[in-house]
Amino acid sequence: MKLDETQVEAVVTAVKESKKYGDTAETTIRALAVDALHRYKKPKQAIKAVRAQLHSIMAPYLGDPDYEAAKRAVTAVFATNDAAQSKMVCRDILGTHLSTRERLPLLDRFYREIFAVTGQPASLLDIACGLNPLAFPWMGLPTSTQFYAYDIHEPRIDFLNHYFRAQGLAPLAKVQDVAHVFPQETADVALFLKEMPRFTRNYGDLGRPLLQALNVRWLVVSYPEVSTHGGRNLTHRYREFMGQLTDGLPWTTTEILFDGELVFCIEKSEDKP
Numbered sequence: 001m002k003l004d005e006t007q008v009e010a011v012v013t014a015v016k017e018s019k020k021y022g023d024t025a026e027t028t029i030r031a032l033a034v035d036a037l038h039r040y041k042k043p044k045q046a047i048k049a050v051r052a053q054l055h056s057i058m059a060p061y062l063g064d065p066d067y068e069a070a071k072r073a074v075t076a077v078f079a080t081n082d083a084a085q086s087k088m089v090c091r092d093i094l095g096t097h098l099s100t101r102e103r104l105p106l107l108d109r110f111y112r113e114i115f116a117v118t119g120q121p122a123s124l125l126d127i128a129c130g131l132n133p134l135a136f137p138w139m140g141l142p143t144s145t146q147f148y149a150y151d152i153h154e155p156r157i158d159f160l161n162h163y164f165r166a167q168g169l170a171p172l173a174k175v176q177d178v179a180h181v182f183p184q185e186t187a188d189v190a191l192f193l194k195e196m197p198r199f200t201r202n203y204g205d206l207g208r209p210l211l212q213a214l215n216v217r218w219l220v221v222s223y224p225e226v227s228t229h230g231g232r233n234l235t236h237r238y239r240e241f242m243g244q245l246t247d248g249l250p251w252t253t254t255e256i257l258f259d260g261e262l263v264f265c266i267e268k269s270e271d272k273p
C-alpha cells in the first residue's frame, strides 16, 4: 500500500514535538510511523500506536538525568583534574537510570571480572548503551580505547560525547537504531547489557542476527537477575534463552553470575555466511 507522505510527516512531527518521546532519533520515529500508517488509517491512531511502541523501545520509565545540568557538572568536575571527584560525578549520573543504578554496587568487580575472561579490549562497542559509558572510570582501560556507543536517544548521545571529550576519549557515541542498521565497526568486545529481553519483545527474532553480524571477537550479553516489576528470579529463564539464541553456533560461552546481573561472555568463531 502506498502511503500519503504528508500523513507520515504529520505523525513524525507530532511525535517529535511530544515531550516524552521527542528525544528519539527521527529515523526510528519515521520507521514506526510508516508501519503504524499501514495498520491504522487515521493519523491520530497511528500517533498513539507509535507512542505505545516508543514507550517499550525507549523505556523512559527507567530514568534520565537533566542532560544540560549533567553536561555542566561534567565540565566543572573534569576541569578540577581530580579523578576521584570526577568518578563521583559519573557515579551520580549513572544513578539516574535504573539499569546503571542497579549496577553501581557491582562496578568495582564488574568489568574486572568480564575483562579477565575476554582480555582487556583496545576497542569496545556499547550497544543500546543508555548511560553505561559513564562506567569507563571503573573499566581500567586507557583513554586510547576506541569506545563506540549506540543509542536512539539524541540528548543522551550528545551528552555522552560531551563526557567522552572531558574524559579524554574520542567522541564515538552515535545516534543509531541498531535494529535498522547493525553496528559496522570492528572491535574486540561488544557489550549488549540488560537489553536483549526488551529487544526481543520489540523486534522479534532480531537478536541472533544482530549478534552474528557484529564484527567483534567477544560478545558480552547480560540480563537482570530479577524482573523490574515484581522481583521474580529470572536466572534460569535467561540462561535457557541465551542457549537458544546461540544454539548451533560454534561459539564458546562463559557465564558470570553477579548479584543482580547475569552475564554471558561469548567468544565468537568465524561463523559468517
Ligand SMILES: C[S@@+](CC[C@H](N)C(=O)[O-])C[C@H]1O[C@@H](n2cnc3c(N)ncnc32)[C@H](O)[C@@H]1O
Pocket (backbone or CB within 6 Å): 057, 058, 059, 062, 099, 100, 127, 128, 129, 130, 131, 132, 150, 151, 152, 153, 176, 177, 178, 179, 180, 192, 193, 194, 195
Ligand atoms: C535498558 S536501557 C540501557 C541499558 C544499558 N545497556 C545498561 O545496561 O546500562 C536500553 C537502552 O537501549 C536503547 N535502545 C532501545 N532500542 C534501541 C535500538 N533499536 N537502537 C539503539 N538503541 C536502542 C534505549 O534508548 C535505552 O537507552
